[in-house]
């Protein structure tokens with residue numbers, strides 16, 4: 326009997342092992358199927374990841390393209406602004422150069438006008454000074470020199486002053502000449518024809534105020550002068566090369 330119980334227990338144990346093995350086998354099979362089922366689920370998401378990567382790449386490319394585009398636009402705008410600024414600067418430089426040239430031209434013109442005004446002022450002062458040296462008498466202006474020279478040179482000086490050596494036309498004028506109390510060359514000569522006295526305007530000397538004994542120089546004394554001024558008859562014939570003061574005369578009005 327005990328042997329039978331042992332066999333029964335062995336049989337039951339064996340049966341239990343078989344069932345465990347079958348179950349294990351089934352579980353393995355199920356696990357394998359599950360793995361097969363699960364595997365596609367775990368491997369399939371790889372495709373969406375690649376697309377996402379591609380999408381990301383495309384997005385990155387688009388973004389890079391946009392950035393490049395905006396960078397290019399920025400560079401173009403910057404270039405335009407630089408070119409515009411450069412052109413404006415060049416225009417302003419030209420404008421300033423023209424303004425400088427105009428100012429320089431105006432300054433030079435003002436300088437020329439100033440120099441001309443100074444020259445004119447000096448000429449007027451010289452004329453005023455010259456006028457101050459002239460004395461008016463009976464419709465004429467008279468200038469008495471402050472230095473001495475020959476008769477010919479004295480006449481040249483009178484001509485340069487718009488006058489000539491004095492011509493005595495009347496007794497009043499003779500007295501007027503005497504009042505300067507100087508030896509004075511006057512405008513008469515007999516250098517062309519000895520003894521034939523003429524005034525510098527070519528008219529003959531008709532009114533005579535020769536001092537006593539004059540003229541006495543012959544061909545050596547061919548120019549007339551006021552000498553003995555304390556006498557109304559003050560004329561003397563004198564060597565033309567001698568140095569004396571002189572008196573010029575010009576009409577007060579043309």
Ligand SMILES: [Ca+2]
Nearest residue numbers: 492493494498
């Ligand atoms: Ca006169």
Ligand SMILES: [Ca+2]
Nearest residue numbers: 543544546547
């Ligand atoms: Ca003479």
Ligand SMILES: [Ca+2]
Nearest residue numbers: 541542561562
């Ligand atoms: Ca004489």
